Amino acid sequence: MNKITRRQALGTTAGALTVLGLAGATAYAADTDSRAAISAGNAANAGPAGTAGTAGTIDEVYQGRRIQITPATGGAHHGGHHSAGLPAVRIDGRELHVMQNADGTWISVVNHYETFSDPLSLARAAVRELQGAALVPMGGM
Numbered sequence: 312m313n314k315i316t317r318r319q320a321l322g323t324t325a326g327a328l329t330v331l332g333l334a335g336a337t338a339y340a341a342d343t344d345s346r347a348a349i350s351a352g353n354a355a356n357a358g359p360a361g362t363a364g365t366a367g368t369i370d371e372v373y374q375g376r377r378i379q380i381t382p383a384t385g386g387a388h389h390g391g392h393h394s395a396g397l398p399a400v401r402i403d404g405r406e407l408h409v410m411q412n413a414d415g416t417w418i419s420v421v422n423h424y425e426t427f428s429d430p431l432s433l434a435r436a437a438v439r440e441l442q443g444a445a446l447v448p449m450g451g452m
Contacts, residue, residue: 378434400434405446
């Protein structure tokens with residue numbers, strides 16, 4: 312009778328897991344490369360910032376999502392969610408809550424641990440992170 316030894320079973324299992332790990336890493340790398348190519352293409356086709364409206368207003372379509380940024384108003388708005396002086400950032404008409412750090416960088420509820428140099432780059436990163444999902448209103452869910 313041919314019996315498999317414990318050493319042979321462990322060797323076969325280790326080999327199979329290695330093959331699966333390499334296949335997963337290869338698939339991840341290919342997906343990352345394709346996303347980078349898509350992002351580069353979208354950035355190239357995004358057009359100039361502030362394509363419509365008054366000075367400082369941005370209205371553009373990025374990766375199929377509409378980004379609108381209007382300059383800050385004088386007081387708190389939307390039920391006091393924001394402090395005075397923050398621009399209104401909207402993705403597909405839904406407000407993206409943003410905050411400016413003391414060093415001048417920007418964060419949002421979507422990318423809370425990643426900082427951005429301006430609200431437009433923050434909104435574009437939020438669109439990429441959402442991957443097609445809609446923004447959900449904060450608070451009154």
